Amino acid sequence: MATRVAGLSAEQRQQLEGAARAIRDGALAPAQQMLDAVLARAPGHPEVLRLLGILHTRARHYDAAREVLGDALGQWPDDPLALTDLGNAEQAAGDVEAALARWRQVCALAPDYPMGWFNLGRNLQVLGDTGPAVEALEHACSLEPALLPAHILLGDALVHLGRFDEADRRYRAALALHPACGDAWRGLANMKTRPLPDEDRSQLVALLKRTDLAEPDRIGMGFALGKASEDHGHYDEAFAALSDANARQRRLAPWQAGGFHVFVESVLAAGAKLPAPVEPALGEEAIFIVGLPRSGSTLFEQILAAHPMVEGASELPDLGEVLVEESTRRGQPFPRWVPSATAQDWQRMGRRYLERTARWRRQCPRFTDKLPENWLYAGVLGAMLPGARIVDVRRDALEAGWSCFKQQFYRLPHFACTLSDIAAYVRDYEAAMDRWQSAAPARIRTQRYEALLADAEGEIRALLAFCGLPFDAACLDFHQAMRAIRTPSAAQVRQPLSRDTARAGRYGRLLDPLRFGLGRPLA
Template identity: 70%
Template sequence: MPTPTVEHHPSRGAEPRLDGLAPAALPHLQAAAHAIRDGAEAVARQALDAALALAPAHPELLRMLGLLHARAQRHAEACAALQQAVAQWPDYALAHADLGNAQLAAGEADAAFASWRRACALAPHAPMPWFNLGRNLQLHGDTAAAIEALEQAHALAPEFLPALILLGDALVHTGRFDDAAARYRAALALHPACGDAWRGLANIKTRPLPDADRERLTAALRLPGLNPADRIAMGFALGKVCEDQQRYEQAFAALDQANAALRQLHPWNAAAFRAHADALFAASSGLPTARDPALGHEAIFIVGLPRSGSTLFEQILAAHPEVEGASELPDLEQVLGEESARRRQPLLQWFATATGDDWQRLGRRYLERTARWRAHKPRHTDKLPSNWLLAGVLGAMLPGARIVDARRDALEAGWSCYKQQFYRLPHFACTLTDIAAYLRDYQRIMDAWQAAEPQRIRLQRYEALLAEPEREIRALLAFCGLPFDPACLAYHQASRSVRTASAAQVRQPLQRDTARADRYGARLDPLRLGLGLPMLGR
């Protein structure tokens, strides 16, 4: 789910943060702030240099310098500048908050949270430090603490929409659906065309939206001057409410329009993706043999097409007393990104020169970054669906890890993707044709990996789980090297934060009536054609 972001703006007028700043430096500070906002690094640096020449080492100028470095992803320089600022003004809450952002970007999560909490302590009656802390706690997976911080932000600024929305999201993740819906409804009372609030309500998938919501959405979508992001989110929500009411023609029309708008903003290139996936597969096939075949045993990766049951499989595993469910982690991609930055080469360029020792070092780096998920249990899940692209990389980097490939009926999974708004853009799910192309690439490559290394990769079918739950759960646990535990059969009773669009669904017992595609008839023929299935329109 997306999280609202808030920019820190420059000082206006005579504020305490300008104490000691030479008047002649103020125009340069303002120019730098605008240039940083607009991404004009050279202009910002020139203005800051001019300001620092007039007021050397002023904390506000150092803070702006830190923001400039942060925008350019020079994380060490950003931390250094911001640490200088707080060293001179230890009670400067805004600088502590910005320092936390820079520290997290530099991979110093513990220091970052200390900085954000310091900002809250220094400005306990200001909503923004609490919102900043809550937002980052939520991103970090500490949902209970995030709720506390976001409730504080909301209490201090009841009409601040981002806090209301993010609080609703956090409550959904913990299964408090009534409380979450109340926050989304409060946001709509303030702003009836708030796309994020409608998105939140629609993502509580087990709860049908009433006819009044269909009428409100239809009316809101007619308003002139709507923000495109709000219009798109409301379109997906309208599709959901129409499907709930069995208005399938209207549901398809709303989803078709929302997806077209999203694709126009962020076009997906299926041919370029296929070339990238094939290049990754070819390069991964020649990686060196792992030095330590057990490295990564702690991790269980769950990959596949979104909306294929991956959250359900994670919930089952996370009900086991030895497994922590960590949801969709960015760490694998970030470790590889760190190495690309260190080598100053794209991923595919340094593959050929990476040694077995290099891959072992990267595997250990991943385990270091994810160690917090194993603070109480020895193993953790990593459920980022797109990690299927890195299945071969994992063989060299974390050879002891297990990979669960979540598969669902292709037509149902593809249609479910089309109904879901995704936030990693561009995304393949905006046309039925692109969904089919992506699905073919994914299945082709994962089938090859699974055939070559069945001891490392398990194809887990959603429909098989529905048909024989206990047999499939026992087989899944055995593949992961886990003893059977009956708690996994009652996975829906597990108390954990679920941070995906399936948060409501996995808190129910198995539902066998999840198929929806047949209700849309020939409208899904482009997807059927791409999947090689018989079309209904002929």
């Protein structure tokens, strides 16, 4: 570090550290002021430029980020940190190939630098290149066996490939380094089809009695204890553990159900009258799978991805990113600018989405985008990607809602931290999708999870027909499809269909707040 800040005074170094903390915390304006102050007295300093590049990336000013990071690399051409940050900027801008080239360059320049391999593996995993991600993360672990995050990410990648025994060993290697590691416990708990041993449950109970736990670790272990307790039939204990973990999660960033309802109403109002599309077939490559998390969306993606014409891309951020780019360009948040967008604007945004997702059509002509909350954009997709098909997966709301309560979500605030918020979210989601589906049944299909259990072949044939795909028997044997699955359902969808998936009834009156919010009879 001393070498990186050489030439800066003690005061300037202090400002640089303050700027780094501000960027980390999302306080971009104060960070900009501090960096500008340092650059005024030390113009062109590469470490200051590197931090400024990170700031521009966070602010979505990608051209500016690439420019200043390029200036830094002009002085430090082989600097692994600046190269990594430039890769991050290029990825955020949608230039995935350039980003991968940067990260690989870091590993070639510094093959004994474990963080280079870790960053390469982490980003390959984010991009869905899970096999190469495993190789990179294994290299990082071999170079630095005490690198805790590498063990955890390697465990996650192995889960996504269906290599569950190896994943278990990696998570437990992380626990050997840090027994109270919430992320490692989360990984073990997310292998849904593998019960946690009773000794894990006992260890979690003991660990949670400690007073020196970091709050994220306590939350992760609370969710794991909930699963372990349910696995062994201790339902009151499971509910108590999950309630405590969710309460702690919610305190970090409370969900505002009333504000979300107002937002959904504004989305519905803004999209009530959209221009006729310039290219009615634009987006016919894409199949969006939306709905409530834990509703079976990963299962239906697995069915579609078993088809030889379809690539399963999992949960892609690109649709939301394109709309954020448009909001930044217009200086207005979505959906305020929607009524003023022309048919040509929507066409441009649709093409931008297809450009960002082109890598998922290298092997197959069609691809799935399975980000559940994309239901919010189902209306405007009629103007942006009118040729796309949208599959709205519905599972019994009580079962899906309870499954959400049991799942630790990392994007905060999240609606799943209280049973009443879950019910409010379900009401908003179902009302919006019902309206959009009734207006556009040719491009939006309501797909019932329970209907699949009752008549798998009939539902799969109907789903394929809706998507414009010929029937293929491989879709009936979806659990045998070899692909990376980057969701908490990775273990479940590698098994044949099971009709024994209901769990809410075991909790009786404890779930009455959810039943009440959904308008169901109380237990």
